[in-house]
Amino acid sequence: MAKTNSFTCNACGAAHTKWSGRCEACGAWNSIVEEAPLSAGPASKSLGGKRGANMVLTDLATEEAPPQRTISGVAELDRVLGGGLVPSSAILVGGDPGIGKSTLLLQAAAQFAHRGLKTIYVSGEEATAQVRMRAQRLGLEKAPVKLAAETNLRDILTTLDAEKPDLVIIDSIQTMWADNVESAPGSVSQVRAAAHELTTFAKRRGISVVLVGHVTKDGQIAGPRVVEHMVDTVLYFEGERGHQFRILRAVKNRFGPADEIGVFEMTGTGLAEVLNPSALFLSDREDPAPGSVVFAGIEGTRPVLVELQALVAPSPHSQPRRSVLGWDSGRLAMILAVLEARCGIPFTGLDVYLNVAGGMKITEPAADLAVAAALLSAREDAAIPKDTVVFGEISLSGALRPVGQTENRLKEAQKLGFSAAIAPAQSKLGSKSGLKVQKMPDLVGFAGEIFGAG
Numbered sequence: 001m002a003k004t005n006s007f008t009c010n011a012c013g014a015a016h017t018k019w020s021g022r023c024e025a026c027g028a029w030n031s032i033v034e035e036a037p038l039s040a041g042p043a044s045k046s047l048g049g050k051r052g053a054n055m056v057l058t059d060l061a062t063e064e065a066p067p068q069r070t071i072s073g074v075a076e077l078d079r080v081l082g083g084g085l086v087p088s089s090a091i092l093v094g095g096d097p098g099i100g101k102s103t104l105l106l107q108a109a110a111q112f113a114h115r116g117l118k119t120i121y122v123s124g125e126e127a128t129a130q131v132r133m134r135a136q137r138l139g140l141e142k143a144p145v146k147l148a149a150e151t152n153l154r155d156i157l158t159t160l161d162a163e164k165p166d167l168v169i170i171d172s173i174q175t176m177w178a179d180n181v182e183s184a185p186g187s188v189s190q191v192r193a194a195a196h197e198l199t200t201f202a203k204r205r206g207i208s209v210v211l212v213g214h215v216t217k218d219g220q221i222a223g224p225r226v227v228e229h230m231v232d233t234v235l236y237f238e239g240e241r242g243h244q245f246r247i248l249r250a251v252k253n254r255f256g257p258a259d260e261i262g263v264f265e266m267t268g269t270g271l272a273e274v275l276n277p278s279a280l281f282l283s284d285r286e287d288p289a290p291g292s293v294v295f296a297g298i299e300g301t302r303p304v305l306v307e308l309q310a311l312v313a314p315s316p317h318s319q320p321r322r323s324v325l326g327w328d329s330g331r332l333a334m335i336l337a338v339l340e341a342r343c344g345i346p347f348t349g350l351d352v353y354l355n356v357a358g359g360m361k362i363t364e365p366a367a368d369l370a371v372a373a374a375l376l377s378a379r380e381d382a383a384i385p386k387d388t389v390v391f392g393e394i395s396l397s398g399a400l401r402p403v404g405q406t407e408n409r410l411k412e413a414q415k416l417g418f419s420a421a422i423a424p425a426q427s428k429l430g431s432k433s434g435l436k437v438q439k440m441p442d443l444v445g446f447a448g449e450i451f452g453a454g
């Protein structure tokens with residue numbers, strides 16, 4: 001019989017047959033730990049010997065109404081949840097330590113409690129006095145939320161059984177501890193066991209459960225990724241430390257669209273909703289500067305304009321730097337290669353820096369053309385007009401591909417005072433937008449027409 005995997009990566013949960021210093025699956029260092037071997041008892045034999053019960057088979061058609069969601073009233077949160085909280089759903093909220101998860105969830109707990117959900121907040125990290133102080137600072141001390149500081153899973157489940165809440169928040173899953181599992185709190189086995197117990201128990205009793213998970217850098221404790229598959233919805237709370245913006249991003253949602261984002265601003269009295277993120281991301285834009293380009297993007301169901309900034313400078317190094325913030329570095333390399341191979345515009349001997357302003361992260365290929373525009377603008381030291389937005393996907397041949405939701409992108413740009421756009425030639429344009437759209441068939445044409453380059 002094949003040997004069972006007995007090493008697990010704390011960062012991503014990948015199973016390995018032997019220990020190594022670096023996880024091949026996710027690249028984390030020092031994150032692989034040995035786990036108690038799976039028992040090779042009767043389970044490994046065929047199940048065929050003894051008869052099980054017959055499954056109940058049903059049809060696809062249903063008379064049941066869709067689940068009654070509860071709205072928190074915080075539009076940015078409700079949107080990311082897919083339109084409110086679904087009863088007996090399990091949600092994971094991951095994020096770096098200190099990013100604001102506890103604050104966000106205490107605010108959410110208060111909102112849901114005010115709207116009639118019986119809500120319990122269990123803190124495994126802070127004493128109740130600390131959580132109360134936070135509540136006071138946030139002006140939430142009157143909210144009908146029940147609070148406990150506890151890490152013992154058995155006690156938590158017993159209490160939930162007796163109290164029968166509608167919603168429970170577990171802050172954080174890495175501090176929880178099941179006494180039937182031998183390893184230490186924070187280990188992969190403990191985090192998995194605790195998440196499994198909590199989610200299955202909650203499902204059975206009709207309780208919604210929110211698990212907070214710290215993203216860990218050093219691999220000493222298990223990260224939230226090891227429980228992603230057990231929950232219905234996975235949200236990540238992101239942002240740059242120096243910035244006041246925070247973005248709640250749905251990366252998985254059984255009850256709504258993934259890729260949806262909610263934008264918040266950190267204030268002294270907690271997180272405030274940002275209903276018009278484009279205005280916020282563009283708010284400190286200076287006069288047209290070489291290297292700065294506004295990308296008309298779509299995040300989930302909503303258009304969002306963000307500024308891309310590039311800097312291109314002669315490199316003192318034999319291997320020039322390629323530094324990216326908020327965008328995929330592999331994609332940047334591809335765009336540089338296409339500019340060189342198809343347009344004859346080399347970046348050899350040049351350092352390239354690319355930033356998405358405001359701590360935003362972009363994953364859409366639709367940003368390709370805006371990235372190329374920022375790079376060319378920086379390299380040629382020529383600014384793109386301030387009133388222009390850019391979007392389009394670049395293929396390896398250098399052709400520009402149209403992207404989805406062109407009309408929504410243009411409408412958002414117009415709403416924010418832009419008057420022109422540069423887009424792929426085959427973009428489907430309605431007649432509604434009042435923007436002047438310059439259509440480009442390929443990158444060569446774009447570089448030549450806009451920058452006189454190539």
Ligand code: TYD
Nearest residue numbers: 097098099100101102103266267268270271
């Ligand atoms: P916290 O919610 O404790 O982060 P996490 O649970 O992810 O570790 O927030 C970290 C710190 O930031 C905390 O001292 C409170 C402060 N903070 C604000 O002052 N205003 C805010 O809007 C937020 C979100 C946090």
Ligand code: MG
Nearest residue numbers: 101102125171
């Ligand atoms: Mg916290």
